[in-house]
Amino acid sequence: MTDAPQVTTLACESIDDAIDALRVRGLRLSSIRMRLLEELFAVTRPLSAEDLAARLDLVLTSVYRNLETLERHGVLRHVHLGHGPGLYVLLVRGELEYIYCPGCRTARTVRPDLLDPVRTHIRRRFGYEVSFTHFALIGRCPSCVGDPAAE
Amino acid sequence: MTDAPQVTTLACESIDDAIDALRVRGLRLSSIRMRLLEELFAVTRPLSAEDLAARLDLVLTSVYRNLETLERHGVLRHVHLGHGPGLYVLLVRGELEYIYCPGCRTARTVRPDLLDPVRTHIRRRFGYEVSFTHFALIGRCPSCVGDPAAE
DNA sequence: ACATAACTGCGACTCGGTTGCAAATCGGGC
DNA sequence: GCCCGATTTGCAACCGAGTCGCAGTTATGT
Incomplete structure:
Protein backbone atom coordinates (compact mmCIF):
# COMPACT_ATOMS: atom_id res chain seq x y z
CA MET A 1 0.00 0.00 0.00
CA LEU A 91 2.46 24.94 -10.03
CA VAL A 92 3.48 27.40 -7.33
CA ARG A 93 1.64 30.07 -9.34
CA GLY A 94 -1.56 28.37 -8.16
CA GLU A 95 -4.12 26.07 -9.70
CA LEU A 96 -5.84 28.87 -11.56
CA GLU A 97 -8.38 28.26 -14.28
CA TYR A 98 -8.42 30.07 -17.61
CA ILE A 99 -11.00 31.67 -19.83
CA TYR A 100 -9.83 32.27 -23.37
CA CYS A 101 -11.37 34.57 -25.96
CA PRO A 102 -10.76 33.40 -29.52
CA GLY A 103 -11.74 36.88 -30.70
CA CYS A 104 -8.79 38.74 -29.24
CA ARG A 105 -6.77 35.61 -28.53
CA THR A 106 -6.18 36.51 -24.92
CA ALA A 107 -6.87 34.67 -21.72
CA ARG A 108 -7.78 35.69 -18.24
CA THR A 109 -7.30 33.67 -15.10
CA VAL A 110 -10.07 32.83 -12.70
CA ARG A 111 -9.90 31.69 -9.11
CA PRO A 112 -11.33 28.17 -9.07
CA ASP A 113 -13.88 28.92 -6.37
CA LEU A 114 -15.54 31.46 -8.64
CA LEU A 115 -16.33 28.63 -11.03
CA ASP A 116 -17.57 26.24 -8.39
CA PRO A 117 -21.23 27.06 -9.10
CA VAL A 118 -20.61 26.03 -12.70
CA ARG A 119 -18.90 22.86 -11.61
CA THR A 120 -21.73 22.05 -9.25
CA HIS A 121 -24.40 22.63 -11.87
CA ILE A 122 -22.64 20.39 -14.37
CA ARG A 123 -21.93 17.70 -11.79
CA ARG A 124 -25.57 17.64 -10.73
CA ARG A 125 -27.09 17.68 -14.19
CA PHE A 126 -24.60 15.53 -16.10
CA GLY A 127 -22.38 13.86 -13.54
CA TYR A 128 -19.24 15.31 -15.14
CA GLU A 129 -16.49 16.89 -13.07
CA VAL A 130 -15.22 19.77 -15.18
CA SER A 131 -12.09 21.84 -14.84
CA PHE A 132 -10.53 24.66 -16.81
CA THR A 133 -6.97 24.32 -15.62
CA HIS A 134 -5.84 22.11 -18.48
CA PHE A 135 -8.29 23.13 -21.21
CA ALA A 136 -9.45 26.69 -20.88
CA LEU A 137 -13.06 27.70 -20.91
CA ILE A 138 -13.67 29.20 -24.34
CA GLY A 139 -15.86 32.20 -24.96
CA ARG A 140 -16.01 35.71 -26.32
CA CYS A 141 -14.83 38.31 -23.91
CA PRO A 142 -16.93 41.38 -23.07
CA SER A 143 -15.30 43.47 -25.78
CA CYS A 144 -15.52 40.78 -28.45
CA VAL A 145 -19.16 39.72 -28.05
CA GLY A 146 -21.18 41.23 -30.84
CA ASP A 147 -18.15 41.25 -33.11
CA PRO A 148 -18.97 38.62 -35.72
CA ALA A 149 -15.36 38.10 -36.84
CA ALA A 150 -12.49 36.11 -35.43
CA GLU A 151 -11.69 32.46 -34.70
CA MET B 1 -26.02 47.49 -47.96
CA LEU B 91 -25.50 21.54 -39.23
CA VAL B 92 -28.86 19.85 -39.75
CA ARG B 93 -27.90 17.54 -36.89
CA GLY B 94 -28.51 20.53 -34.65
CA GLU B 95 -26.35 23.02 -32.77
CA LEU B 96 -25.59 20.60 -30.00
CA GLU B 97 -22.88 21.17 -27.45
CA TYR B 98 -20.37 18.56 -26.36
CA ILE B 99 -18.89 17.33 -23.10
CA TYR B 100 -15.75 15.28 -23.52
CA CYS B 101 -14.15 12.97 -21.01
CA PRO B 102 -10.38 12.65 -21.45
CA GLY B 103 -10.50 9.56 -19.26
CA CYS B 104 -12.44 7.34 -21.64
CA ARG B 105 -11.99 9.63 -24.62
CA THR B 106 -15.66 9.80 -25.40
CA ALA B 107 -18.05 12.66 -25.77
CA ARG B 108 -21.69 13.17 -25.10
CA THR B 109 -23.94 15.77 -26.61
CA VAL B 110 -25.96 18.25 -24.63
CA ARG B 111 -28.94 20.32 -25.66
CA PRO B 112 -27.80 23.95 -25.44
CA ASP B 113 -30.65 25.02 -23.18
CA LEU B 114 -29.42 22.62 -20.50
CA LEU B 115 -26.21 24.64 -20.35
CA ASP B 116 -27.89 28.03 -20.29
CA PRO B 117 -27.58 28.34 -16.51
CA VAL B 118 -23.83 27.90 -16.93
CA ARG B 119 -23.73 30.46 -19.69
CA THR B 120 -25.72 32.90 -17.60
CA HIS B 121 -23.52 32.47 -14.57
CA ILE B 122 -20.36 33.05 -16.58
CA ARG B 123 -21.84 36.00 -18.45
CA ARG B 124 -22.87 37.66 -15.22
CA ARG B 125 -19.68 37.04 -13.29
CA PHE B 126 -17.11 37.47 -16.03
CA GLY B 127 -18.87 38.97 -19.02
CA TYR B 128 -17.82 36.12 -21.26
CA GLU B 129 -20.23 34.41 -23.64
CA VAL B 130 -19.22 30.77 -23.64
CA SER B 131 -20.21 27.97 -25.96
CA PHE B 132 -19.30 24.32 -26.25
CA THR B 133 -20.23 23.74 -29.85
CA HIS B 134 -16.76 24.38 -31.21
CA PHE B 135 -14.61 23.51 -28.22
CA ALA B 136 -16.16 20.86 -26.02
CA LEU B 137 -16.56 21.23 -22.31
CA ILE B 138 -13.87 19.02 -20.78
CA GLY B 139 -14.37 16.94 -17.68
CA ARG B 140 -14.32 13.46 -16.23
CA CYS B 141 -17.45 11.50 -16.88
CA PRO B 142 -19.33 9.79 -14.04
CA SER B 143 -17.49 6.51 -14.52
CA CYS B 144 -14.05 8.13 -14.79
CA VAL B 145 -14.16 10.44 -11.76
CA GLY B 146 -12.10 8.91 -8.99
CA ASP B 147 -9.93 7.13 -11.51
CA PRO B 148 -6.58 8.91 -11.21
CA ALA B 149 -5.27 7.80 -14.63
CA ALA B 150 -5.85 9.03 -18.16
CA GLU B 151 -5.23 12.19 -20.19
C1' DA C 1 -19.14 21.15 -77.90
C1' DC C 2 -16.72 24.52 -75.93
C1' DA C 3 -14.95 27.91 -72.74
C1' DT C 4 -13.82 28.71 -68.17
C1' DA C 5 -14.29 28.70 -63.48
C1' DA C 6 -14.23 25.16 -60.01
C1' DC C 7 -12.12 21.32 -58.55
C1' DT C 8 -8.54 17.47 -57.93
C1' DG C 9 -4.03 15.16 -57.07
C1' DC C 10 0.52 15.60 -55.95
C1' DG C 11 4.12 17.14 -53.30
C1' DA C 12 5.93 20.22 -50.31
C1' DC C 13 5.30 22.69 -46.34
C1' DT C 14 3.63 24.35 -41.63
C1' DC C 15 3.05 23.91 -36.69
C1' DG C 16 3.33 21.53 -32.39
C1' DG C 17 5.36 17.90 -30.50
C1' DT C 18 7.86 13.08 -29.98
C1' DT C 19 11.47 9.59 -30.61
C1' DG C 20 15.94 7.04 -31.57
C1' DC C 21 20.55 7.21 -31.01
C1' DA C 22 25.27 8.54 -30.41
C1' DA C 23 27.81 11.89 -27.85
C1' DA C 24 28.31 14.84 -23.82
C1' DT C 25 27.73 15.73 -18.91
C1' DC C 26 26.46 15.32 -14.17
C1' DG C 27 27.57 13.75 -9.72
C1' DG C 28 28.26 9.84 -6.12
C1' DG C 29 32.06 6.75 -4.82
C1' DC C 30 36.75 6.09 -4.33
C1' DG D 1 40.59 14.71 -8.52
C1' DC D 2 39.03 11.28 -11.54
C1' DC D 3 36.10 7.48 -12.97
C1' DC D 4 32.05 5.12 -14.04
C1' DG D 5 27.36 4.85 -15.15
C1' DA D 6 23.11 6.83 -15.36
C1' DT D 7 21.05 11.04 -16.99
C1' DT D 8 20.76 14.44 -20.33
C1' DT D 9 21.71 16.59 -24.72
C1' DG D 10 21.78 17.60 -29.87
C1' DC D 11 20.68 16.09 -34.14
C1' DA D 12 17.79 14.35 -37.40
C1' DA D 13 14.04 12.02 -38.48
C1' DC D 14 9.48 11.36 -37.61
C1' DC D 15 4.50 12.13 -36.27
C1' DG D 16 -0.52 13.97 -36.57
C1' DA D 17 -3.29 17.50 -38.20
C1' DG D 18 -3.82 20.56 -41.50
C1' DT D 19 -2.59 24.03 -45.47
C1' DC D 20 -0.87 25.65 -49.96
C1' DG D 21 0.95 26.14 -54.83
C1' DC D 22 0.46 24.46 -59.06
C1' DA D 23 -0.38 21.84 -63.14
C1' DG D 24 -3.88 19.07 -64.93
C1' DT D 25 -8.89 17.61 -64.88
C1' DT D 26 -13.89 18.15 -64.72
C1' DA D 27 -18.41 20.22 -64.24
C1' DT D 28 -21.56 23.38 -65.96
C1' DG D 29 -23.90 27.61 -68.54
C1' DT D 30 -24.32 28.90 -73.13
Whole structure:
Protein backbone atom coordinates (compact mmCIF):
# COMPACT_ATOMS: atom_id res chain seq x y z
CA MET A 1 0.00 0.00 0.00
CA THR A 2 3.06 2.21 0.08
CA ASP A 3 4.40 1.71 -3.46
CA ALA A 4 2.15 4.66 -4.15
CA PRO A 5 2.51 7.29 -6.86
CA GLN A 6 5.45 9.61 -6.45
CA VAL A 7 3.23 12.44 -7.60
CA THR A 8 3.81 14.25 -4.35
CA THR A 9 3.00 17.46 -6.14
CA LEU A 10 5.67 19.84 -5.06
CA ALA A 11 4.60 23.34 -5.83
CA CYS A 12 8.10 24.53 -5.04
CA GLU A 13 8.33 28.02 -3.70
CA SER A 14 11.77 28.73 -5.02
CA ILE A 15 14.34 27.44 -7.44
CA ASP A 16 16.27 25.92 -4.59
CA ASP A 17 13.20 24.00 -3.42
CA ALA A 18 12.74 22.70 -6.92
CA ILE A 19 16.38 21.74 -7.25
CA ASP A 20 16.37 19.85 -3.97
CA ALA A 21 13.11 18.11 -4.78
CA LEU A 22 14.42 17.01 -8.15
CA ARG A 23 17.76 15.84 -6.80
CA VAL A 24 16.06 13.70 -4.17
CA ARG A 25 14.28 11.95 -7.03
CA GLY A 26 17.52 11.13 -8.78
CA LEU A 27 17.22 13.83 -11.40
CA ARG A 28 20.19 15.93 -12.34
CA LEU A 29 20.49 19.63 -12.41
CA SER A 30 21.80 20.28 -15.87
CA SER A 31 22.50 23.84 -16.91
CA ILE A 32 19.53 23.75 -19.24
CA ARG A 33 17.18 22.61 -16.51
CA MET A 34 18.60 25.35 -14.30
CA ARG A 35 18.05 28.06 -16.87
CA LEU A 36 14.51 26.87 -17.58
CA LEU A 37 13.66 27.00 -13.90
CA GLU A 38 15.19 30.45 -13.59
CA GLU A 39 13.13 31.72 -16.49
CA LEU A 40 9.94 30.14 -15.22
CA PHE A 41 10.46 31.57 -11.75
CA ALA A 42 11.12 34.97 -13.30
CA VAL A 43 7.78 35.23 -15.08
CA THR A 44 4.19 34.83 -13.95
CA ARG A 45 2.39 34.19 -17.21
CA PRO A 46 2.45 30.80 -18.92
CA LEU A 47 4.99 30.41 -21.71
CA SER A 48 5.14 28.05 -24.65
CA ALA A 49 8.06 25.72 -25.23
CA GLU A 50 8.96 27.89 -28.21
CA ASP A 51 8.96 31.04 -26.10
CA LEU A 52 11.31 29.40 -23.65
CA ALA A 53 13.59 28.01 -26.33
CA ALA A 54 13.81 31.42 -27.97
CA ARG A 55 14.36 33.40 -24.77
CA LEU A 56 17.07 31.05 -23.59
CA ASP A 57 18.45 30.07 -26.99
CA LEU A 58 17.85 26.40 -26.37
CA VAL A 59 17.11 23.47 -28.61
CA LEU A 60 13.38 22.86 -28.70
CA THR A 61 13.69 19.14 -28.06
CA SER A 62 15.49 19.71 -24.79
CA VAL A 63 12.94 22.24 -23.70
CA TYR A 64 10.10 19.83 -24.33
CA ARG A 65 11.90 17.02 -22.58
CA ASN A 66 12.65 19.15 -19.56
CA LEU A 67 9.16 20.54 -19.36
CA GLU A 68 7.79 17.03 -19.53
CA THR A 69 10.10 15.91 -16.73
CA LEU A 70 9.25 18.89 -14.57
CA GLU A 71 5.57 18.31 -15.20
CA ARG A 72 5.83 14.60 -14.34
CA HIS A 73 7.49 15.58 -11.09
CA GLY A 74 4.85 18.11 -10.21
CA VAL A 75 6.86 21.29 -10.56
CA LEU A 76 4.79 22.76 -13.36
CA ARG A 77 1.83 22.09 -15.62
CA HIS A 78 0.57 23.22 -18.97
CA VAL A 79 -2.67 24.69 -20.24
CA HIS A 80 -4.29 24.77 -23.68
CA LEU A 81 -5.99 27.94 -24.81
CA GLY A 82 -8.04 27.13 -27.90
CA HIS A 83 -5.71 26.18 -30.71
CA GLY A 84 -2.05 27.05 -30.36
CA PRO A 85 0.77 25.53 -28.36
CA GLY A 86 0.59 24.39 -24.78
CA LEU A 87 1.64 27.02 -22.24
CA TYR A 88 3.70 26.08 -19.22
CA VAL A 89 3.45 27.59 -15.78
CA LEU A 90 4.86 26.70 -12.36
CA LEU A 91 2.46 24.94 -10.03
CA VAL A 92 3.48 27.40 -7.33
CA ARG A 93 1.64 30.07 -9.34
CA GLY A 94 -1.56 28.37 -8.16
CA GLU A 95 -4.12 26.07 -9.70
CA LEU A 96 -5.84 28.87 -11.56
CA GLU A 97 -8.38 28.26 -14.28
CA TYR A 98 -8.42 30.07 -17.61
CA ILE A 99 -11.00 31.67 -19.83
CA TYR A 100 -9.83 32.27 -23.37
CA CYS A 101 -11.37 34.57 -25.96
CA PRO A 102 -10.76 33.40 -29.52
CA GLY A 103 -11.74 36.88 -30.70
CA CYS A 104 -8.79 38.74 -29.24
CA ARG A 105 -6.77 35.61 -28.53
CA THR A 106 -6.18 36.51 -24.92
CA ALA A 107 -6.87 34.67 -21.72
CA ARG A 108 -7.78 35.69 -18.24
CA THR A 109 -7.30 33.67 -15.10
CA VAL A 110 -10.07 32.83 -12.70
CA ARG A 111 -9.90 31.69 -9.11
CA PRO A 112 -11.33 28.17 -9.07
CA ASP A 113 -13.88 28.92 -6.37
CA LEU A 114 -15.54 31.46 -8.64
CA LEU A 115 -16.33 28.63 -11.03
CA ASP A 116 -17.57 26.24 -8.39
CA PRO A 117 -21.23 27.06 -9.10
CA VAL A 118 -20.61 26.03 -12.70
CA ARG A 119 -18.90 22.86 -11.61
CA THR A 120 -21.73 22.05 -9.25
CA HIS A 121 -24.40 22.63 -11.87
CA ILE A 122 -22.64 20.39 -14.37
CA ARG A 123 -21.93 17.70 -11.79
CA ARG A 124 -25.57 17.64 -10.73
CA ARG A 125 -27.09 17.68 -14.19
CA PHE A 126 -24.60 15.53 -16.10
CA GLY A 127 -22.38 13.86 -13.54
CA TYR A 128 -19.24 15.31 -15.14
CA GLU A 129 -16.49 16.89 -13.07
CA VAL A 130 -15.22 19.77 -15.18
CA SER A 131 -12.09 21.84 -14.84
CA PHE A 132 -10.53 24.66 -16.81
CA THR A 133 -6.97 24.32 -15.62
CA HIS A 134 -5.84 22.11 -18.48
CA PHE A 135 -8.29 23.13 -21.21
CA ALA A 136 -9.45 26.69 -20.88
CA LEU A 137 -13.06 27.70 -20.91
CA ILE A 138 -13.67 29.20 -24.34
CA GLY A 139 -15.86 32.20 -24.96
CA ARG A 140 -16.01 35.71 -26.32
CA CYS A 141 -14.83 38.31 -23.91
CA PRO A 142 -16.93 41.38 -23.07
CA SER A 143 -15.30 43.47 -25.78
CA CYS A 144 -15.52 40.78 -28.45
CA VAL A 145 -19.16 39.72 -28.05
CA GLY A 146 -21.18 41.23 -30.84
CA ASP A 147 -18.15 41.25 -33.11
CA PRO A 148 -18.97 38.62 -35.72
CA ALA A 149 -15.36 38.10 -36.84
CA ALA A 150 -12.49 36.11 -35.43
CA GLU A 151 -11.69 32.46 -34.70
CA MET B 1 -26.02 47.49 -47.96
CA THR B 2 -26.78 44.33 -49.87
CA ASP B 3 -23.25 43.09 -50.50
CA ALA B 4 -23.85 41.37 -47.20
CA PRO B 5 -22.38 38.08 -46.01
CA GLN B 6 -23.63 35.01 -47.82
CA VAL B 7 -23.57 33.11 -44.57
CA THR B 8 -27.23 32.29 -44.88
CA THR B 9 -26.61 29.17 -42.82
CA LEU B 10 -28.43 26.45 -44.63
CA ALA B 11 -28.89 23.51 -42.35
CA CYS B 12 -30.00 21.44 -45.31
CA GLU B 13 -32.43 18.68 -44.54
CA SER B 14 -31.35 16.42 -47.35
CA ILE B 15 -28.60 15.91 -49.84
CA ASP B 16 -30.73 17.44 -52.54
CA ASP B 17 -31.26 20.57 -50.47
CA ALA B 18 -27.53 20.81 -49.97
CA ILE B 19 -26.82 20.27 -53.64
CA ASP B 20 -29.29 22.94 -54.70
CA ALA B 21 -28.01 25.38 -52.12
CA LEU B 22 -24.45 24.87 -53.22
CA ARG B 23 -25.27 25.14 -56.91
CA VAL B 24 -27.07 28.43 -56.36
CA ARG B 25 -23.85 29.74 -54.88
CA GLY B 26 -21.85 28.81 -57.94
CA LEU B 27 -20.28 25.74 -56.43
CA ARG B 28 -20.03 22.53 -58.39
CA LEU B 29 -21.15 19.11 -57.44
CA SER B 30 -18.08 17.01 -58.00
CA SER B 31 -18.26 13.31 -57.36
CA ILE B 32 -16.08 13.73 -54.29
CA ARG B 33 -18.34 16.39 -52.85
CA MET B 34 -21.30 14.14 -53.59
CA ARG B 35 -19.80 11.16 -51.83
CA LEU B 36 -18.81 13.24 -48.81
CA LEU B 37 -22.32 14.54 -48.48
CA GLU B 38 -23.74 11.05 -48.84
CA GLU B 39 -21.48 9.76 -46.09
CA LEU B 40 -22.22 12.69 -43.80
CA PHE B 41 -25.96 12.32 -44.29
CA ALA B 42 -25.63 8.60 -43.59
CA VAL B 43 -24.11 9.03 -40.13
CA THR B 44 -25.11 11.00 -37.08
CA ARG B 45 -21.88 11.19 -35.15
CA PRO B 46 -19.11 13.64 -36.08
CA LEU B 47 -16.30 12.23 -38.20
CA SER B 48 -12.74 13.34 -38.70
CA ALA B 49 -11.35 14.19 -42.12
CA GLU B 50 -9.25 11.04 -41.85
CA ASP B 51 -12.30 8.91 -41.11
CA LEU B 52 -13.99 10.29 -44.18
CA ALA B 53 -10.94 9.89 -46.39
CA ALA B 54 -10.53 6.29 -45.26
CA ARG B 55 -14.18 5.32 -45.57
CA LEU B 56 -14.46 6.79 -49.04
CA ASP B 57 -10.89 6.15 -50.16
CA LEU B 58 -10.28 9.80 -50.90
CA VAL B 59 -7.20 11.98 -50.88
CA LEU B 60 -6.99 13.81 -47.56
CA THR B 61 -6.34 17.18 -49.17
CA SER B 62 -9.58 17.03 -51.09
CA VAL B 63 -11.51 16.00 -48.04
CA TYR B 64 -10.17 18.96 -46.08
CA ARG B 65 -10.86 21.36 -48.93
CA ASN B 66 -14.40 20.12 -49.34
CA LEU B 67 -15.11 20.18 -45.65
CA GLU B 68 -13.81 23.71 -45.48
CA THR B 69 -16.03 24.75 -48.37
CA LEU B 70 -19.08 23.07 -46.91
CA GLU B 71 -18.35 24.68 -43.58
CA ARG B 72 -17.90 28.13 -45.13
CA HIS B 73 -21.27 27.70 -46.82
CA GLY B 74 -23.01 26.67 -43.65
CA VAL B 75 -23.70 23.04 -44.45
CA LEU B 76 -21.59 21.63 -41.66
CA ARG B 77 -19.31 22.59 -38.81
CA HIS B 78 -16.54 20.99 -36.79
CA VAL B 79 -15.92 20.46 -33.12
CA HIS B 80 -12.75 19.90 -31.08
CA LEU B 81 -12.81 17.33 -28.32
CA GLY B 82 -9.67 17.80 -26.24
CA HIS B 83 -6.67 16.91 -28.35
CA GLY B 84 -7.20 14.98 -31.55
CA PRO B 85 -8.51 15.99 -34.94
CA GLY B 86 -11.51 18.17 -35.64
CA LEU B 87 -14.74 16.24 -36.10
CA TYR B 88 -17.21 17.27 -38.74
CA VAL B 89 -20.97 17.09 -38.49
CA LEU B 90 -23.86 18.42 -40.57
CA LEU B 91 -25.50 21.54 -39.23
CA VAL B 92 -28.86 19.85 -39.75
CA ARG B 93 -27.90 17.54 -36.89
CA GLY B 94 -28.51 20.53 -34.65
CA GLU B 95 -26.35 23.02 -32.77
CA LEU B 96 -25.59 20.60 -30.00
CA GLU B 97 -22.88 21.17 -27.45
CA TYR B 98 -20.37 18.56 -26.36
CA ILE B 99 -18.89 17.33 -23.10
CA TYR B 100 -15.75 15.28 -23.52
CA CYS B 101 -14.15 12.97 -21.01
CA PRO B 102 -10.38 12.65 -21.45
CA GLY B 103 -10.50 9.56 -19.26
CA CYS B 104 -12.44 7.34 -21.64
CA ARG B 105 -11.99 9.63 -24.62
CA THR B 106 -15.66 9.80 -25.40
CA ALA B 107 -18.05 12.66 -25.77
CA ARG B 108 -21.69 13.17 -25.10
CA THR B 109 -23.94 15.77 -26.61
CA VAL B 110 -25.96 18.25 -24.63
CA ARG B 111 -28.94 20.32 -25.66
CA PRO B 112 -27.80 23.95 -25.44
CA ASP B 113 -30.65 25.02 -23.18
CA LEU B 114 -29.42 22.62 -20.50
CA LEU B 115 -26.21 24.64 -20.35
CA ASP B 116 -27.89 28.03 -20.29
CA PRO B 117 -27.58 28.34 -16.51
CA VAL B 118 -23.83 27.90 -16.93
CA ARG B 119 -23.73 30.46 -19.69
CA THR B 120 -25.72 32.90 -17.60
CA HIS B 121 -23.52 32.47 -14.57
CA ILE B 122 -20.36 33.05 -16.58
CA ARG B 123 -21.84 36.00 -18.45
CA ARG B 124 -22.87 37.66 -15.22
CA ARG B 125 -19.68 37.04 -13.29
CA PHE B 126 -17.11 37.47 -16.03
CA GLY B 127 -18.87 38.97 -19.02
CA TYR B 128 -17.82 36.12 -21.26
CA GLU B 129 -20.23 34.41 -23.64
CA VAL B 130 -19.22 30.77 -23.64
CA SER B 131 -20.21 27.97 -25.96
CA PHE B 132 -19.30 24.32 -26.25
CA THR B 133 -20.23 23.74 -29.85
CA HIS B 134 -16.76 24.38 -31.21
CA PHE B 135 -14.61 23.51 -28.22
CA ALA B 136 -16.16 20.86 -26.02
CA LEU B 137 -16.56 21.23 -22.31
CA ILE B 138 -13.87 19.02 -20.78
CA GLY B 139 -14.37 16.94 -17.68
CA ARG B 140 -14.32 13.46 -16.23
CA CYS B 141 -17.45 11.50 -16.88
CA PRO B 142 -19.33 9.79 -14.04
CA SER B 143 -17.49 6.51 -14.52
CA CYS B 144 -14.05 8.13 -14.79
CA VAL B 145 -14.16 10.44 -11.76
CA GLY B 146 -12.10 8.91 -8.99
CA ASP B 147 -9.93 7.13 -11.51
CA PRO B 148 -6.58 8.91 -11.21
CA ALA B 149 -5.27 7.80 -14.63
CA ALA B 150 -5.85 9.03 -18.16
CA GLU B 151 -5.23 12.19 -20.19
C1' DA C 1 -19.14 21.15 -77.90
C1' DC C 2 -16.72 24.52 -75.93
C1' DA C 3 -14.95 27.91 -72.74
C1' DT C 4 -13.82 28.71 -68.17
C1' DA C 5 -14.29 28.70 -63.48
C1' DA C 6 -14.23 25.16 -60.01
C1' DC C 7 -12.12 21.32 -58.55
C1' DT C 8 -8.54 17.47 -57.93
C1' DG C 9 -4.03 15.16 -57.07
C1' DC C 10 0.52 15.60 -55.95
C1' DG C 11 4.12 17.14 -53.30
C1' DA C 12 5.93 20.22 -50.31
C1' DC C 13 5.30 22.69 -46.34
C1' DT C 14 3.63 24.35 -41.63
C1' DC C 15 3.05 23.91 -36.69
C1' DG C 16 3.33 21.53 -32.39
C1' DG C 17 5.36 17.90 -30.50
C1' DT C 18 7.86 13.08 -29.98
C1' DT C 19 11.47 9.59 -30.61
C1' DG C 20 15.94 7.04 -31.57
C1' DC C 21 20.55 7.21 -31.01
C1' DA C 22 25.27 8.54 -30.41
C1' DA C 23 27.81 11.89 -27.85
C1' DA C 24 28.31 14.84 -23.82
C1' DT C 25 27.73 15.73 -18.91
C1' DC C 26 26.46 15.32 -14.17
C1' DG C 27 27.57 13.75 -9.72
C1' DG C 28 28.26 9.84 -6.12
C1' DG C 29 32.06 6.75 -4.82
C1' DC C 30 36.75 6.09 -4.33
C1' DG D 1 40.59 14.71 -8.52
C1' DC D 2 39.03 11.28 -11.54
C1' DC D 3 36.10 7.48 -12.97
C1' DC D 4 32.05 5.12 -14.04
C1' DG D 5 27.36 4.85 -15.15
C1' DA D 6 23.11 6.83 -15.36
C1' DT D 7 21.05 11.04 -16.99
C1' DT D 8 20.76 14.44 -20.33
C1' DT D 9 21.71 16.59 -24.72
C1' DG D 10 21.78 17.60 -29.87
C1' DC D 11 20.68 16.09 -34.14
C1' DA D 12 17.79 14.35 -37.40
C1' DA D 13 14.04 12.02 -38.48
C1' DC D 14 9.48 11.36 -37.61
C1' DC D 15 4.50 12.13 -36.27
C1' DG D 16 -0.52 13.97 -36.57
C1' DA D 17 -3.29 17.50 -38.20
C1' DG D 18 -3.82 20.56 -41.50
C1' DT D 19 -2.59 24.03 -45.47
C1' DC D 20 -0.87 25.65 -49.96
C1' DG D 21 0.95 26.14 -54.83
C1' DC D 22 0.46 24.46 -59.06
C1' DA D 23 -0.38 21.84 -63.14
C1' DG D 24 -3.88 19.07 -64.93
C1' DT D 25 -8.89 17.61 -64.88
C1' DT D 26 -13.89 18.15 -64.72
C1' DA D 27 -18.41 20.22 -64.24
C1' DT D 28 -21.56 23.38 -65.96
C1' DG D 29 -23.90 27.61 -68.54
C1' DT D 30 -24.32 28.90 -73.13
